Amino acid sequence: MTQRPILVTGAQGQVGFELQRALALLGPVLALDRQACDLSDPAALKGLVIGHRPWAVVNAAAYTAVDKAETETARAEIINAVAPGALGEAAAAIDALVVHYSTDYVFDGVSGQPYRESDAPNPLNVYGRTKLMGERALAAANARHLIFRTSWVFGAHGDNFIKTMLRLAAEWTTLKVVSDQFGAPTPAALIADVTAQILGQYLRGRKETFPYGLYHLTAAGATSWRHYAAHVIDAAHAAGRPLRLTSDGLVPVPTVDYPLPARRPASSRLDCARLETTFGLCLPPWENGVDHVLAQLLAQSQ
Numbered sequence: 646m647t648q649r650p651i652l653v654t655g656a657q658g659q660v661g662f663e664l665q666r667a668l669a670l671l672g673p674v675l676a677l678d679r680q681a682c683d684l685s686d687p688a689a690l691k692g693l694v695i696g697h698r699p700w701a702v703v704n705a706a707a708y709t710a711v712d713k714a715e716t717e718t719a720r721a722e723i724i725n726a727v728a729p730g731a732l733g734e735a736a737a738a739i740d741a742l743v744v745h746y747s748t749d750y751v752f753d754g755v756s757g758q759p760y761r762e763s764d765a766p767n768p769l770n771v772y773g774r775t776k777l778m779g780e781r782a783l784a785a786a787n788a789r790h791l792i793f794r795t796s797w798v799f800g801a802h803g804d805n806f807i808k809t810m811l812r813l814a815a816e817w818t819t820l821k822v823v824s825d826q827f828g829a830p831t832p833a834a835l836i837a838d839v840t841a842q843i844l845g846q847y848l849r850g851r852k853e854t855f856p857y858g859l860y861h862l863t864a865a866g867a868t869s870w871r872h873y874a875a876h877v878i879d880a881a882h883a884a885g886r887p888l889r890l891t892s893d894g895l896v897p898v899p900t901v902d903y904p905l906p907a908r909r910p911a912s913s914r915l916d917c918a919r920l921e922t923t924f925g926l927c928l929p930p931w932e933n934g935v936d937h938v939l940a941q942l943l944a945q946s947q
Contacts, residue, residue, distance in 0.1 A: 650675040651844070652699035654682045654732075655706030659800040660746060663837035664705055671844055675699065682706065684724045687731035694735035701844060702736050703744040704729060707776070711750070712906040714771040721771055726778035733786030742789045742847060744840060749796035749828060749863075751777040754910020759867075761916045762794075762859045770907035780859065789852065791843065793836065793862040793920075796913045797873075799934075800833030801941040806870070808942065810877045814890035824871035824897030828913030829863040832934030836862060843924050856923050861915035864931035871897045873935075880936060884943050 651668050655661035656676035665676045675697060682693060684706050694702060707725055708714060714721040729745050736743045750773030751766040768774040783790050799805035813820055839862055847855055868876070875892035882888060900909065917928055 648672055649698055649700040651701045651703060652694065652697055653677065653703045653705060654684065655679070655704070657803075658705055658707075658709075659798055659803040659805065659833040660836050661705035662802040663800060663833045664703055664840065667834075667837035667841040668703070668844070670841060671848065679706070684728035685720065687723070687727050690728060691731050691735040694732060694741075695739055698739050699741055701742045701744065701847075702732055703840065704732055705746060707746070708772070711770060711772045711909075714775065715906045718771050718775075721775045722778070725772070725775035726782060729779035730782030730786045733783040733790060736789070737787045742791070742844075743783060743787050744791045744793070744844070745779070745783050746836070747780050747792055747794045748773060748776045749794060749913035749915055750910060751780070751794065752910055752913070754826075754912040756912060759914035759916040760861070760912075762861060762919055769910060772907060773910075784859075789855075789857055791857060792859045793840070794859070794915060795831050795836055795862050796915060797828045797830045797863075798833055798836065799830055799938060801938050801945075802833070806830070806873065807877050807935065807939060810874050811881060811886070811888070811942065814878055814881070814888040816889065817894075818889050819894040819896055820874070820890055821896045821898045821903070822871040822874045823900055823903050824869050825899050826909055826911055826913070827867050827869050829865070829867050829915070830873055830931045830935055831863045832938060834937075835864060835929070835934055839920075839924075839926060839928075842926065846924060860920040860923070861917045862920055863915050863917055863928070864934055865917075865928045866930045866932070867914045868931065871895055876932065876935060877939060880939050881943065884940070886943055
């Protein structure tokens with residue numbers, strides 16, 4: 646009998662790329678990109694999942710253009726809000742688990758403490774609202790689901806803040822960076838590795854008693870965008886990367902001085918104690934992942 650695969654959506658995204666590596670230890674992985682798996686067509690999506698009969702669906706695809714979502718609301722809703730429910734319905738029909746990734750943007754960022762899973766969401770923008778709708782649609786469609794809220798994702802594959810800072814630092818001697826938004830830069834590789842660890846526990850345990858549900862998953866600690874940029878610039882200089890910009894040239898600015906179409910939460914800090922306690926994990930500091938990816942990027946550019 647052929648072993649049922651793990652189906653991964655969003656294969657070319659930062660998390661989807663890393664999932665292909667991490668999940669391979671658990672068996673065959675069927676990784677589908679946007680062309681092969683279109684989340685904007687829920688009916689086709691359900692047929693695709695049922696046709697492939699995976700034992701787990703890991704949904705790493707999403708509409709992530711936060712500012713564009715303010716005007717492309719309908720597209721953001723069908724991909725982020727409707728598709729997770731369709732995946733859940735299809736997976737329930739074939740007795741499959743669904744893993745889905747959500748975001749810190751479901752919160753308004755006004756809390757003085759890291760957000761727990763039990764805290765009331767209050768998204769400030771269309772992206773956060775549609776991701777929250779997707780969480781609820783999946784939970785209503787399939788009892789066997791895991792939802793991981795994460796934040797400030799980066800990796801060696803794909804576009805992200807680290808690559809942007811390295812590019813701009815090669816061109817400019819001063820740079821304005823927002824200093825009053827706080828969160829935990831989280832490596833895509835960490836998200837993928839934690840997912841693989843938990844799916845391994847799922848395979849070894851009993852479906853009836855597995856702790857399904859909602860969890861927060863970020864690297865440990867927190868920083869601002871400005872201090873995050875300074876860490877990247879300082880580490881790049883220490884590694885011998887020729888840059889015009891030093892961290893002294895990073896000018897801290899408040900969010901109000903850097904207006905964007907979509908409002909951002911001032912605090913994206915998430916409390917991950919529930920995930921660590923439930924699954925026996927210890928999440929590393931955000932600096933570890935940044936340093937590792939930065940070393941990869943600098944080695945590639947030599």
